[in-house]
Amino acid sequence: MSTTSPLEKPAPVEKAGGAVATYVDQRLGSNRALGRNLGKVFPDHWSFMLGEIVLYSFIVVLLTGVYLTLFFKPSMVEVVYDGSYVPLKGVMMSEAYASSLDISFDVRGGLLIRQMHHWAALIFVAAMVVHAFRVFFTGAYRKPRELNWILGVVLLTLALAAGFTGYSLPDDLLSGTGLQIIRGIVQAIPVVGTWLAFFMFGGEYPGTDIISRLYSAHILLVPGLILAVVTVHLMMVWVQKHTQFPGPGRTNTNVVGYPLMPVYMAKAGGFFFVVFGVIALIGGLVTINPIWIFGPYTPDQVSAGTQPDWYIGWLDGALRLMPNWETVIAGYTISWNVLIPSVIIPGILFTLLALYPFIEAWVTGDKRDHNLLERPRNAPVRTGIGVMAIVFYGILWIGGGNDIVAVAFDMSINSISWALRILLIVAPPIAFIITKRICLGLQRKDRDKLLHGYESGRVLRLPHGEFIEVHQPINVKEMAVITSKTDHAVLPAPQKIDADGVRNPRYLVHSLRHRLSTFFYGDNVPTPSAAEIEHGQHHAAEQAAIEAPLHEYEDRDVIYNAHGGVLHHPGMPETNAEQIAEETRS
Amino acid sequence: MSTDKDLLPVDPHDEPGHLPIADIPHTPRVTDTDPKAARRAERQVASMFLLSMVFVVLFVVAFVTIDKSAVVYIPVLGVVGASQIALGFTFGMAILLIGTGAIQWAKKLMPDVEVVQERHSLASTPKEDEAAKDNYDRGKEESGFARYTIIRRTLIGALALFPIPLVIMLRDLWQTPPGENPAEILSTTAWRDGLRIVPDTGETTGEFLKGIRPEDIPVGGLVSALPVNIMEIQKAEHNLNARGKAAIILVRMDPGEIRSQQGEGWDYQGILAYSKICTHVGCPIALYEHRTHHLLCPCHQSTFDLADSGDVIFGPAARRMPQLPIGVDEEGFLVAKSDFQQPVGPSFWERG
Numbered sequence: 015m016s017t018t019s020p021l022e023k024p025a026p027v028e029k030a031g032g033a034v035a036t037y038v039d040q041r042l043g044s045n046r047a048l049g050r051n052l053g054k055v056f057p058d059h060w061s062f063m064l065g066e067i068v069l070y071s072f073i074v075v076l077l078t079g080v081y082l083t084l085f086f087k088p089s090m091v092e093v094v095y096d097g098s099y100v101p102l103k104g105v106m107m108s109e110a111y112a113s114s115l116d117i118s119f120d121v122r123g124g125l126l127i128r129q130m131h132h133w134a135a136l137i138f139v140a141a142m143v144v145h146a147f148r149v150f151f152t153g154a155y156r157k158p159r160e161l162n163w164i165l166g167v168v169l170l171t172l173a174l175a176a177g178f179t180g181y182s183l184p185d186d187l188l189s190g191t192g193l194q195i196i197r198g199i200v201q202a203i204p205v206v207g208t209w210l211a212f213f214m215f216g217g218e219y220p221g222t223d224i225i226s227r228l229y230s231a232h233i234l235l236v237p238g239l240i241l242a243v244v245t246v247h248l249m250m251v252w253v254q255k256h257t258q259f260p261g262p263g264r265t266n267t268n269v270v271g272y273p274l275m276p277v278y279m280a281k282a283g284g285f286f287f288v289v290f291g292v293i294a295l296i297g298g299l300v301t302i303n304p305i306w307i308f309g310p311y312t313p314d315q316v317s318a319g320t321q322p323d324w325y326i327g328w329l330d331g332a333l334r335l336m337p338n339w340e341t342v343i344a345g346y347t348i349s350w351n352v353l354i355p356s357v358i359i360p361g362i363l364f365t366l367l368a369l370y371p372f373i374e375a376w377v378t379g380d381k382r383d384h385n386l387l388e389r390p391r392n393a394p395v396r397t398g399i400g401v402m403a404i405v406f407y408g409i410l411w412i413g414g415g416n417d418i419v420a421v422a423f424d425m426s427i428n429s430i431s432w433a434l435r436i437l438l439i440v441a442p443p444i445a446f447i448i449t450k451r452i453c454l455g456l457q458r459k460d461r462d463k464l465l466h467g468y469e470s471g472r473v474l475r476l477p478h479g480e481f482i483e484v485h486q487p488i489n490v491k492e493m494a495v496i497t498s499k500t501d502h503a504v505l506p507a508p509q510k511i512d513a514d515g516v517r518n519p520r521y522l523v524h525s526l527r528h529r530l531s532t533f534f535y536g537d538n539v540p541t542p543s544a545a546e547i548e549h550g551q552h553h554a555a556e557q558a559a560i561e562a563p564l565h566e567y568e569d570r571d572v573i574y575n576a577h578g579g580v581l582h583h584p585g586m587p588e589t590n591a592e593q594i595a596e597e598t599r600s
Numbered sequence: 601m602s603t604d605k606d607l608l609p610v611d612p613h614d615e616p617g618h619l620p621i622a623d624i625p626h627t628p629r630v631t632d633t634d635p636k637a638a639r640r641a642e643r644q645v646a647s648m649f650l651l652s653m654v655f656v657v658l659f660v661v662a663f664v665t666i667d668k669s670a671v672v673y674i675p676v677l678g679v680v681g682a683s684q685i686a687l688g689f690t691f692g693m694a695i696l697l698i699g700t701g702a703i704q705w706a707k708k709l710m711p712d713v714e715v716v717q718e719r720h721s722l723a724s725t726p727k728e729d730e731a732a733k734d735n736y737d738r739g740k741e742e743s744g745f746a747r748y749t750i751i752r753r754t755l756i757g758a759l760a761l762f763p764i765p766l767v768i769m770l771r772d773l774w775q776t777p778p779g780e781n782p783a784e785i786l787s788t789t790a791w792r793d794g795l796r797i798v799p800d801t802g803e804t805t806g807e808f809l810k811g812i813r814p815e816d817i818p819v820g821g822l823v824s825a826l827p828v829n830i831m832e833i834q835k836a837e838h839n840l841n842a843r844g845k846a847a848i849i850l851v852r853m854d855p856g857e858i859r860s861q862q863g864e865g866w867d868y869q870g871i872l873a874y875s876k877i878c879t880h881v882g883c884p885i886a887l888y889e890h891r892t893h894h895l896l897c898p899c900h901q902s903t904f905d906l907a908d909s910g911d912v913i914f915g916p917a918a919r920r921m922p923q924l925p926i927g928v929d930e931e932g933f934l935v936a937k938s939d940f941q942q943p944v945g946p947s948f949w950e951r952g
Contacts, residue, residue: 198881284702291696298688
């Protein structure tokens with residue numbers, strides 16, 4: 015790799031690096047890949063950092079986790095605590111809990127790492143969820159990225175498993191209660207549940223096996239799977255190139271952004287240290303999961319106001335809000351009150367989540383590649399579904415803290431539960447309708463901007479007495495963003511019997527798809543034609559020109575061209591270099 | 601990922617450099633036009649890296665000098681471990697400053713002109729498709745996979761069966777004692793006729809009192825309790841399983857307030873014994889409102905009326921709390937009169 019400029023002499027370290035690169039290249043051909051990839055362009059947008067936060071917090075979780083394994087003892091053998099924490103001195107507890115206390119009080123920096131591990135895990139899941147929102151609401155999961163969406167759902171599931179298995183390890187009273195609930199859930203599974211629970215716990219609850227079993231899942235099985243899936247997830251992003259938001263010069267067939275070397279090396283590498291550093295600061299300054307307060311686990315004690323980690327809260331809420339249905343058929347019990355909220359609902363939700371890209375593609379009949387992100391307003395039904403899901407989740411989440419709400423607002427827990435039960439069914443559809451309407455309203459606003467320019471808010475009286483509100487042409491960036499909207503044709507209505515008199519055997523399916531696709535995109539506000547846009551912008555420019563002498567009007571170089579997203583506008587410099595040169599001159 | 605594609609001439613669009621694009625707006629930064637500003641940015645970046653090193657030194661100093669039990673008062677945070685705070689702050693700053701330095705460098709001094717790369721269809725060309733198909737067909741033909749039916753079928757059979765041992769070996773995750781099954785184990789507890797009831801001191805070991813006399817429990821009071829031999833069982837079994845099932849609560853109410861019980865005369869002078877383990881998913885319950893006789897589970901808010909057979913009056917639990925029949929022994933201590941008449945804790949398939 016001779017990348018140094020001929021004017022500068024390579025530094026010794028570069029010389030050595032070059033020699034290593036040559037050595038490896040002769041054996042693996044790595045320079046070819048380097049040459050291609052070091053200049054790889056990534057688009058820039060703040061929301062693209064969400065996925066980075068997930069990756070970096072995962073690395074922090076791995077690093078801190080390895081440190082914790084050096085001190086943690088995954089054993090349920092009862093020992094007498096003899097560490098520095100005075101209130102628990104002489105108390106019998108499991109070795110797992112005792113070693114967690116040692117990490118917190120007797121290993122210098124141990125509490126820091128333990129808290130960093132927990133905070134990083136929470137941030138890991140939180141960033142993952144927000145990243146999924148970004149991907150969902152911008153339609154980034156559409157072809158060709160459906161497979162990566164599935165991997166994302168797999169990662170979310172694995173992250174929950176990692177969180178749950180880790181949460182239980184310290185064997186304190188709080189986490190033990192969580193485990194007790196899990197056992198109740200497993201036991202509710204029809205036919206095999208009882209045996210499954212006994213296999214899981216090595217016999218009756220709580221037994222003495224569960225901590226070491228969770229431990230091997232938590233430090234080997236689950237993180238190994240996450241690491242593997244994350245690797246494939248990122249490789250796919252690399253191969254498929256990142257999606258980009260619409261903007262000037264950005265099309266479905268290009269990537270506009272900064273090259274990996276040097277800008278993203280510095281930005282992404284630096285961002286890793288920022289995430290790491292912030293987690294270290296939070297871990298150092300903000301207490302999380304003070305296990306010493308809860309005391310050792312015993313199955314006959316519980317503390318009031320118990321709360322799981324935030325990402326399990328919605329499942330706990332579902333358990334709380336579910337009516338107490340249970341049926342006994344022929345001497346066998348089916349506990350719907352446990353089964354529906356903790357097995358059936360999460361199962362359906364995660365399946366729907368994983369399949370959503372395919373369901374949407376089937377409904378819209380869209381088989382095109384989509385590398386340009388779709389604005390949420392331009393897909394009102396998708397956006398509505400997303401908001402509906404968030405509302406559904408949010409209500410369950412509040413349900414998970416219904417006792418806290420009751421105490422904080424001095425309300426009856428029964429009426430809170432009933433209100434949430436009703437809201438859980440009523441609120442999501444309302445949220446859907448409102449969201450869809452807002453999206454369509456925003457589409458109309460966009461159309462107005464194209465046809466008339468934007469409302470300046472300034473009223474002008476013309477010489478002949480007419481009052482007008484001055485409209486101004488929109489700028490090139492906004493033009494590109496608004497005109498990025500693609501008009502989606504609705505699937506045609508099928509005919510029962512075609513022109514040749516042949517019955518359509520799949521009439522019902524086609525008819526369903528027709529109706530669904532009409533539902534999906536049928537209400538979209540059509541984008542005006544290029545001529546209409548040009549006319550509208552021209553008109554707005556004329557209005558602005560009337561007013562120009564009255565105001566110090568600066569937006570003179572606005573472009574009123576209908577083709578946002580194409581390369582050249584009249585009167586603009588041909589290249590960036592020219593443009594920069596021009597700007598520097600003036 | 602070495603394919604024939606790699607051997608083809610490199611597409612010029614894949615090369616770095618790319619085509620700058622005309623209508624991407626760009627405003628030069630101060631650091632682009634003013635050399636002084638650029639030098640200032642350079643100094644900022646270097647200072648951050650330098651400060652990072654300083655914090656590493658401070659971290660080492662803090663690690664060595666601060667006693668692990670020392671506490672310090674910090675506004676907002678309160679009284680906190682001095683070592684923890686010092687280590688967290690210096691460690692965090694040392695890392696954070698590397699990151700902020702690198703980002704400042706990228707934002708102020710590295711090029712901020714966006715460049716363009718073309719995307720290419722990821723699908724293979726018809727020629728490549730053809731090559732893949734040819735190779736597959738040749739392999740199929742040469743191996744005789746289609747011809748040797750017996751080989752094919754036995755191979756599929758062997759591959760289908762070989763995971764069975766892997767699954768079977770999981771059977772001993774629970775080494776079932778002879779003659780026992782989960783449903784039976786879940787249906788019995790340590791309680792026996794005449795077994796004395798002792799208060800649960802909340803610890804897993806320790807000396808229990810000899811027992812509880814009826815007069816120890818005031819009307820409206822609640823006592824968590826266990827069988828007197830619980831420690832012996834725990835020592836013999838080396839686990840907390842018996843405790844998890846046998847935990848009970850004793851409540852006392854005016855006998856006239858008891859509307860119903862699960863069995864005739866199961867109380868003793870208004871003292872009722874109920875399982876402590878919630879019938880929903882098994883949390884221990886001890887939130888009791890003595891005026892209404894309601895027992896509330898802290899986990900999922902199932903509410904039981906202890907004056908009315910422990911029936912569910914609210915929440916997700918489907919079954920009433922099992923009641924334990926109690927009486928007193930000749931020394932006047934409360935005892936159980938039998939085991940529970942129904943399984944305690946969450947429902948399970950075989951429970952019926």
